[in-house]
Amino acid sequence: MENQQGNASQSDRVLINAMSSAFGSLAGGDNLLRAIKTEEMKEREKERVYSECTFGGAVLAHVKYDRVVKTAPLTIPENINQYKIEAKGKVFEPPRRCLMDMWAQAYRRWVYDTSRVRYPLKRVGWEPGGKGKYDNRGIAEFVRISWDEALELVAGEIKRIKEGYGNSAIAYLTHTTHTTWGTIHGMGTEYTVVPRFLNILGGYTEYVPGTSSWAGWVSGAAFMYGYWWANGTSEGVDSFADSLQNSRMVVYWGLDATKSTRMYLGHESEVWRHWVREAGIKTVMVSPEFNDTAVVHADRWVPVYPGSDAALAAAIMYVWVTEGTYDKNYVETHAVGFEKFRDYLLGKDDGVPKTPQWAEKICGVNPETTISLAREWAAGPTTLNCQLGGACRGWNGHEWTRMMVTLQTLQGLGKPGVNMVTWGTISGGAPFDKSVHVPGYSTGINPAANKLYSNPIPQRVHTLNISDCILKPPVKWKGGTTGAAYWWEEFFREYSYPVPGYSEIKMILRMGGGHFASYANVNWRAEAYLSPKVETTVMTALFMEPVMRYADIILPACTDFERNDYSMLGCGGLYIPYSGSANHQIAIYQQKCIEPLGQSMSDMDIFYHLARKMGIEDEFSEGNTEDDWIRKLFEKSTTAKFISYEDFKKKGHYIFPFPEKYEPTPPLRWFYEKGGGLATPSGKIEIYSRTIADFYGENHPEIPPVPKYLEPKDGPKSPQAKQYPLIGFFPHPKFRLHTMMENVSWLRELHKKRTDGREYEPFWINPVDAAARDIKHGDIAIVSSTKGKLLASAFVTERIIPGSIRIFYGAFWEPEDPRTPGSLDRGGSANVLASNEPMSYHAYLHRVEHMMVQVRKWEGQR
Amino acid sequence: MKYSMIVDINRCSVCYACVVACKNEHVGNPYPPYSYPQPDRDQEWIRLMEEEKGKYPYVKLYPIPVLCMHCNEAPCMEACPIPDCIYRTKEGAVIIDSTKCDGCKSCISACPYGVIFPNEDRNICQKCTLCMHRLEQGKEPACVEACPSGVFLWGEESGLEKEMKKREAMPLYREKGTKPRVYYVGLPTPTLAGHVIDGKSLMDMPGADVIITDTRGSSMRRKSNVAGNFSLDNLKMDTAYTVKIEHTGYLSKTIENVLLDIEYKHLGDIKLFKAS
């Protein structure tokens, strides 16, 4: 493995030295260096500025000496009209610049990290034809090979596997872990280019990554109000102004908005949360942790045990129902099945009224706080901010999301000021010109292609069972939606692996990072890669991340800065059709500003080369170069109406002025006015879901037709809690995006604990729990669950509910012995602890947020 | 023209954009004559000090961005044995001249803010330059520009004076007496807080008058905010206070002998009952 210590690389050092000696000479009055500067040097010395879009938002890359020396915010000139919101006697206007977050600020450091894979690599001992040795997979002994050899080997293996076993023996694994930002490259390649390549060849075994950030929304909330195409999150555009003008209170529930909405956008929405406070709207945070959002945006923190939130929601509604403070008319005209839910609340079916006292035993909230929160909520229009990550990815996440929808339904969802949102990421929130359409990664190159290819192979594997499929087939399961753009039937469909008549997987093609650390049960995941049954594993990679150690061939890809692309700030196309979470609508020609490092090349180029080797270049490319694809996508987008392609390429971005005349369409206002038209069988909000009842019956313990609080199967009341008494929760990380940027020293040093020459991932623990274990702030502890064990450093804090610990997932997995499943992870990768059990019988989706764990001081014993 | 800044930590959402922006601006980049490149790690010219106060579930976090204070009476300057090595620019920035510095570290021990870092490779000491190279181009410092939350109020010293007075801005570690150019709003001080609610409805009570009196009879007064919260700061540790809460139409409530034994003391929900 290459050096991952994050020191300046050799070339960095040479450059720094060159520049600083130049500085030294100038400052010292020595003009020698100046005199010998050639014209070429002067040219290279000039600073050039390029437009870029990253997964941390839009930036301008400053390039000098052929290196990116800085990323700076893209600014919006004064003469471009931007939105203004008048509310509560104030006028709110966004800053005239894109709000970069720490990722966008550290992007150049990431691009140049010493762990970049610069050359194609082959594992020592691997041979084509399934003849090699497999006993060093995971140990990462690689030799550098030429691109020609690498492509020859990969193409040869694809041919051999295809001919010998059939196309189903090739599995394509992508994980929506956001490699790089782009429409034709990076994420765009993941979504469209690679599937196209494989489909032209006759198809492949599809891998269903499943959403881990919206799992509960698509499997729960969507059954109540539709929005399957938006991962089960509802409309967001224009919600923000409406809340600012009409809401009396904003409740943040089960998410850390300040931290988690940065994905794709940076801090664009952070100003909105400040405005909420400035407008005098009171705010509440319901969460097991006093998170960053709570630090500055919450008047009140209501701590709840992780995974228990649905009980609190039920108790709030119990208060409304018994006090008659819900919108009876709305419920009658806009929802179906309320009576059955009311019976549940009042305990008519199970003899247990869902009182605040009942809830206290489950979620730990003082009944008076519950009553107070319920009454405050009902006292005026309240916005619920909850649609991203957090509670929806955990135990029975679908029950929590259904409870959230029910809460707002009882208060008249869609009425002025009664919104359900995230404000950031896919939900949107800002005023937004809906006539603007720019493609995004989820549709990739498809809108520009003459012919699209589908996958004729019916076999698939799912992220929750991939290792079982490889290690101990056959495997059967039900449901398996990825989330976006799937319909409810998807949950009821049955699958098996292998599909009769189709070969098992013999070859894995992987793209994107983070397979291990971003998804549950890392040990189990890694085990599959050790199997000699998988004859060949090919990975495209930016960095030598832990998963790469299990590759047979590594193809080096390049970052956003090293190729051209076309995208829009914060807009993913299809399921993120708008960039409504950005303050300005900006189409970006992502300019190539430096040459690919080493021998790396763009994701798309890699597959161009492979297509050529496979003899399918014409079908694959349709004669298009990178520039042709971009131009064709550009011509199909709104941007083409305002600027020529040549000017756009040169300028690098186009900022759509906010329309002078703007008619806001607050979310679900149409539904409020109409009382129907949702994508549910009845067109109304289905508090009681006939679809669920028809399929699972009236009393399924894991998926009742009306939302309920369900005791988690392996939660605090399960037998495993004896040995693992603490509730571990593993939210989206702050200092990295899934695993991305985990290698960046600038960010590591901000949160990792450095001791005895290593860096340890921190975990939060309440002083009460720490004292009980004789653990002090900064101590290294061993955290274990039924699935694995890891080392992490104790961050003792009052900011977390006692009885619980928090570790951000996504740290690099560093097992002591990568070939022994279950060996101690020194990287502190939380998903070592998480279970790959599905969320429920109903939802074959991640529930990675919660797991029972134990913590013990580390004194060297395993 | 001399510059100053007010850092309003009440607005800080702990996002670290400012900290990483400084690295983005300075790591690997020399800005002659003000700075050599910042090394890849171990130097945080601006750091975020997360001061946690209070007891679960009433926690308060004070995230304090700490950069060089560009002191008007700078101990680093006095401690430096090399003539003119540490100097002040007309913009008010205190600069270590890297071409003169020999890395003796006298300044490091003299600085009360811990913002100077040794660079062992080059034998120099390095720190924040107030982004002099940017000021010369008419730009704000990189950390200021990076903040999404409006924490930094940046500008010409004279223009900020009114705001400083109004918001009672204070230097960090004022007792050090170094006359910093960086001022803070919302620094941690001994604080008494609480949440006023209607005893019957349990709902928030905005606009309640909270009067606290110490044993010597001096008192302070605040109104509870929109969410019924109040917070009185700048109190004295280990002092007993009498807290009185009043609201028209309600019986007032007095809590005697509230000992300020932790720096952020929260009284929890305080119930007022209607007078009738």
Ligand code: SF4
């Ligand atoms: S903060 Fe420290 S380094 Fe900065 S001027 Fe004051 S004494 Fe010098």
Ligand code: SF4
């Ligand atoms: S003013 Fe410039 S040098 Fe100083 S901390 Fe801010 S960004 Fe860094």
Ligand code: SF4
């Ligand atoms: S950038 Fe602003 S909000 Fe973020 S940590 Fe720095 S001061 Fe706080």
